[in-house]
Amino acid sequence: MEPPIDSPPYRRTFYKGGSGMWSWILHRGSGLAVLGFLFLHVLDTSLVMFGPNAYNTMAKFYESALFRPLEVLLMFLVIFHAFNGLRVIIVDLWTRGSRYQAQLSRLVWAITLVLFLPSAWIMLRPIFE
Amino acid sequence: MLPVSLKVQRRIPGEKPYWAAYAVEVEENGRVLDALHQVKWHQDGTLSFRRSCAHGVCGSDAMMINGVNRLACAVLCRDLEQPITVEPLRGLNVEKDLIVDMEPFFEAYKAVKPWLVNDDPPPTRERLQTPEQRRRYDDTTKCILCAACTTSCPIFWGDDRYVGPAAIVNAHRFIYDSRDQGGEERLEILSSEDGAFRCRTTFNCSDACPRGIKVTEAIQEVKRSILRKKI
Structure with a gap:
């Protein structure tokens, strides 16, 4: 009996699922992130109770170079979540949905990028001006 | 003959899991199961895995091969990226090495x-x-x-x-x-x-x-x- 030639350090591996698995993970992650933003949004809107100054300071902060990229990320997550949600509904209710799930996934990414890239450009432009 | 480098997750009850690397040779059309047999028969008899018919019908040798679940008897080594990683199925308790509690x-x-x-x-x-x-x-x-x-x-x-x-x-x-x-x-x-x-x-x-x-x-x-x- 020969001993193993070497024992590489133990690392956990990922299951290499396809577009369905990664869409599902991103769908859950984006859902939680958007929900988190909703709470933040309730907080910042309620600042109006402390007068216009408090509210405007917060609004200015959102437009800053620090926060804007996060808003762009939020934009991406909302668009992806919305269209991926429609894909899930189609796969659930359309009899042939399962057969075309890979194509539907690609379509979701295409729509997401087509809507996201111009929005990102519009949102980020003021920072560079 | 086709040289095959295997990285197998070893699991022994009560011990930490570890990766063991093996170098074996299989025939040009050798399957992952053949590579595991080479290890078990000629290098390390303690390696444990299930297999019965070895021809894709009984369903005993499902395991995670290169990150996806496959039957070891139904995947050719030449179609896989090396080193070939072999792990037990996820979500079921491991009894030893590649054997899970079904x-x-x-x-x-x-x-x-x-x-x-x-x-x-x-x-x-x-x-x-x-x-x-x-x-x-x-x-x-x-x-x-x-x-x-x-x-x-x-x-x-x-x-x-x-x-x-x-x-x-x-x-x-x-x-x-x-x-x-x-x-x-x-x-x-x-x-x-x-x-x-x-x-x-x-x-x-x-x-x-x-x-x-x-x-x-x-x-x-x-x-x-x-x-x-x-x-």
Whole structure:
């Protein structure tokens, strides 16, 4: 009996699922992130109770170079979540949905990028001006 | 001969898991199972894995190969990137190395009553059905209960109360059989919170099935039958 030639350090591996698995993970992650933003949004809107100054300071902060990229990320997550949600509904209710799930996934990414890239450009432009 | 470098996850009860690397040679058309045999027979007899028929029919040697669930006897080494990583199935307790406890998997299988339910008096000859009636559930008759689908499912990794794709596939096989009368009862079982609606359509199961069963499609058909209360 020969001993193993070497024992590489133990690392956990990922299951290499396809577009369905990664869409599902991103769908859950984006859902939680958007929900988190909703709470933040309730907080910042309620600042109006402390007068216009408090509210405007917060609004200015959102437009800053620090926060804007996060808003762009939020934009991406909302668009992806919305269209991926429609894909899930189609796969659930359309009899042939399962057969075309890979194509539907690609379509979701295409729509997401087509809507996201111009929005990102519009949102980020003021920072560079 | 084809040189094969293997990286196998070794699991010994009560000890930390570790990766063991082996270098073996298999024939040009050698399968991962042949490489594992080379290790077990000539290098390290303590390596444990299941296999029975070794020809893709019995479903004993499902394992995670290069990050996806496959039958070790049905994948050629030459088609894989090396080193070939081999791990036990996920979501079931590991007994040793590549051997997992299949008991929860079979419990879920039995829960959907995977047998013919028909209380009519037995006919004097066969219960006939048309080719169309047979085609309805043809795909799901192919299951070999290897657990590759169920253990590829992220929902099942997180919560093993979910009956899992294999149980739903086997329920599908009888629900849509024109000779069977237990369809509604099975749909009732699968409409529970641990039933078909735990499926989040990640399609890992359809990719993992060594028999090419369209597993997710079958689950979706069951879900729609539950929703529409119609078989």
